Amino acid sequence: MILEKLKYGSSSLIVILLVVSTGLSVYLPVFHLPKPDGPEKVGTQTFHFTDLNRDEVLTEDQSDKRELMVQVWYPTENSTILYSITGSIVKPTLMKM
Numbered sequence: 001m002i003l004e005k006l007k008y009g010s011s012s013l014i015v016i017l018l019v020v021s022t023g024l025s026v027y028l029p030v031f032h033l034p035k036p037d038g039p040e041k042v043g044t045q046t047f048h049f050t051d052l053n054r055d056e057v058l059t060e061d062q063s064d065k066r067e068l069m070v071q072v073w074y075p076t077e078n079s080t081i082l083y084s085i086t087g088s089i090v091k092p093t094l095m096k097m
Contacts, residue, residue, distance in 0.1 A: 040075050041075070041076040042073055042075060042076065043073070043075075044072065044073050045071070045074075046069065046070070046071045046072075048069055049069075049070065050065050050066070050067050051066040051068070052065050
């Protein structure tokens with residue numbers, strides 16, 4: 001009897017949570033940032049770092065290492081900034097176009 005009530009109660013809770021999450025995703029606004037429209041140009045660079053000294057504790061795979069994604073925005077002046085990664089040091093170099 002108790003097991004049957006628990007079974008129906010948990011099923012009802014799952015259905016209610018699905019309906020609520022679907023409703024919230026439809027009615028809550030999604031933010032769209034405007035494109036930069038000023039006179040200055042903006043560059044961006046994305047880096048993917050893996051820390052080989054730290055184990056990832058949130059996955060089941062024992063060989064996973066800690067990972068980090070970083071995105072950098074920077075002002076540009078009609079030139080391209082190139083980044084070279086040596087170990088964990090990022091060295092910016094400026095190249096005229």
